[in-house]
Amino acid sequence: MRWNATQSAQTEPEAQARDLDDRAQFVGMRAGIGTTAGWKPAVHQNGLEAHSTGADVSCSHCGLPVPAGLVEPSASLQFCCTGCRTVYDVIRGCGLENYYRLRSADDRAARPASVSGRTYSELDDPTFATLYVRDTNNGLKSVELLLEGIHCNACVWLVEKLPMIASHVVEARLDLGRSLVRIAWNPARGSLSTAAAALDSLGYTAHPARDTTARELRRREDRKLLIKIAVAGALAGNVMLLAFALYGGMFTGIEASIETMFRYCSTMLGVLSLAWPGGVFFRGAIAAIRTRTAHLDLPIAIGLSAGAVAGVVNTILGRGEIYFDSLCVLVFLLLIGRWIQRRQQRSAADSVELLYCMTPSVARVIEADRVRDSPIEAVAPGMLCEVRAGETIPVDGVIEAGSSAVDQSLLTGESQPQDVTIGAPVCAGTLNVSGVLRVRAEATGEASRVGKLMALVQRSAQESAPIVRMADRIAGYFTVGMISLATFTFGIWALWDVSRAIDHATALLIVTCPCALGLATPLSMTVAIGRAARRGILIKGGESIEVLARTGTIVLDKTGTLTEGKAMLLAWHGDESLRAAAVAVESCSSHPIARAIVSASRETQPFPPVTNVRQIVGGGIVGQVDGREIVIGSRRFLESRGASVPADLGIAADRALADGCTPIFVASAGVAGAVAVLGDPIRADARQSLDALRKMGWRIEILSGDHSRVVAAVAERLGVPAEQATGDASPEDKLARVRELQGVAPAISRCFSADRPPRDIELHSQAHPLIAGATGPVIMVGDGINDAAALRAATIGIAVHGGAEASLSAASVYLNQPGLSPIVELIAAGRRATRVIRMNLCASLCYNILAAALAMTGILNPLIAAILMPLSSLTVVSIAVGGRSFSARSDRASLPDGVRGGRSVASEPGAQATGLCARETPLASSATHSVSRLTPLARARGSDVSDARASDSAAAQGSNSLPNGGRA
């Protein structure tokens, strides 16, 4: 936000300078270098002069344009911020400049480096060690850490040079795709925290990789599948070699003993291939039969078993065809299809995992007056925790010391931060906005409110019906068609010759085995998911894509989804001249309201000096400016201090209240002179996105935990009918509403009362198309913990950029781009992807019909089958890869103007300079921005500085774009 203002505000050099200035200030604090901690309004008075030459100078470290004010004309190296300078110095100091040579021009970091200067002492905690650290057999210890800031190939080189910087580190291996580094170190020579601090000094922030067991499990499954593919491939290759010989023998003659041997060898290898790697399909088919659902494995298994039985019988009898060459290749190709699909979905899941791991895993525990970083898992009820401004409160508890404002929007949807003081209860997962708090833990982990909500999420996941894939739906008809055709063929041919009837029926079953179908859908999905990921839309499961092509209801959360999720100054009524004084007074406070007023300041003059500032918790702020007493706060606060409020301002304030905003009065010398209207602004692209979605045929509904009044005001401005906007909805209400819209609630309760497996629900809802299809699929869009259960229960849950980690794990789609326009993009692309899939199904059906016709008439011989099968696979593969699902141009064209905000930085560097993206700066894009809501850790990097304001301003600005004033 700020960065954008910096770049576009050419006309306001002073504002720009000031902006840069306080950023430089807090960067200095964060990095623990440079500036002193005295953040005073006085600093603003010697602001920088903006130079006009900024745009074409790029930072020597990150390659982003250097802000005009920071260009040093004489220097050969230019830096956009202190973070980059620090990292550059470290890299040079360690003799690692090669990094800059290895990096190609396109590989530039999408954001400036940030050095948090944290000590990472929590990594040395015994609890952390038992959770994540493993002993290797040669006396070393190893751990996996997720790194924030990995962006290019050169990062691999740099990170793996870690042993040069931290001598106790024996090896560092980076997995680029997952941003996961495995560090092996010698515990006798140093600690893990120093290694993490060394990585930090290179500009990579380390987070412990949670879910170690889940990842280990996934890895083992991956390896197993890969081995199966290898076995299937080896067997298929050998059987093919034998088949070539046999086909050759068919034309040129072959010795009978050799032919028999080859046939036996083929059968042996073929049966092995079907039994081991091919076993997956039989297991899938059996599961499908047991749950009486259609699954693509079923027709595949029928084809495979028919071929295998016929092949074995023919081998033993020494006549007819053995089909093992086709069958082995089939198994091989189908397994490859699965592997590709798995890999793609995994990479989306990995990206989400990185975001997930950026959430705080550290709590600051106070023991015997000493503050100690402890892993969050080690905090027990009764412990006293310190929570600094900008951090997420780690536990449910009661405040023992300090007062602050707490932003509960992620937990409750409430848009206004609540003032809290000693004795007030606070919930884990809420954000401490302004002051330092000491919280006595009452409930932690699963017992906390968040933990209970997560349990609700899990329950709703169990209860929600899985999406039936199109391929699986078709598989049912396919199976029926296959078997009836085979029976028909057998019946007709049996009139003449029973043995030929068996041959032809078997051939039919084999050639109609839906190989292309099994390969086509996963491939099309994979391509779509991969392209979506490149555009910042992370799709966890391919099934979602098919749902997007239909129409139904989109339920949107308000706070943080339709709106920005933070208070901003929307209007200023009354005396403009009071504004400078108000900004000056509020700049001494870190309350969210104060920050909103200060950040909206367009003053070009230096702040007037402020004296005697007093902040009254739950009321407002008072200060002396130019000898006048300025009182800022609610009406009640003003009146309690004897200030009178003129009628016109009262009316303006009432109007603001009716609009769902918060009026803040500013009084000078005992008379209120102005009203600042603060509210949570609607996202710039919200209206256009909703209109686009409506045009596509989706019904829009708003479901929020905020006050009904506020929700109604937002709905009105977005053109959503009042009856489709619900406020005051608890997480449970949201879940219930989503269920109600899906129309499956009664079915589910009945299914569960009968204690039937969840899979039956699907059957049940399918059996009643009227119920299931009443409103179509339900898409839930949200950002908070309070949305998580609804996100999980909805047909598709979409977590928006900057959401809470709970919503990340619950949603099936995560938008890594700000704004709502990606949803429009997603749905448009979903339609195209589905079209590609349909085309593919069509193509493979055509092949199957052709092959079936040949088999039924008895023309088909194994050679033709062996040619037809790869040909059909090749067709579907080229359709899948060539199909335009998320291709850039068609996407752009299909979007209305103005809905195109927030493109990825890498693809459009020009956008940075021009500030094209309406609400979000390109610099703040991707993971970095989400950090500002996700990770208090990343935000409160001023943790080493005792001044709460350091972390405060860090919170305000996110963890990005930190230009250095070049002067302290």
Place this chain on the structure above:
Amino acid sequence: MSVIFIVLPLAFVFALLALLGFIWATNTGQFDDLDTTAIRPLLDDEPAGRGKKD
């Protein structure tokens, strides 16, 4: 052509050896990360000593 009775099983043995090699490689984690490995050969190590300044 009776040599084929010896050569064919021998070929299978070779195939089996290759397969075992692959399985070993998979189980030692050599295929866990296919993206980074592709890049590593391109990242030259510098000659001994502190790198040259450029």
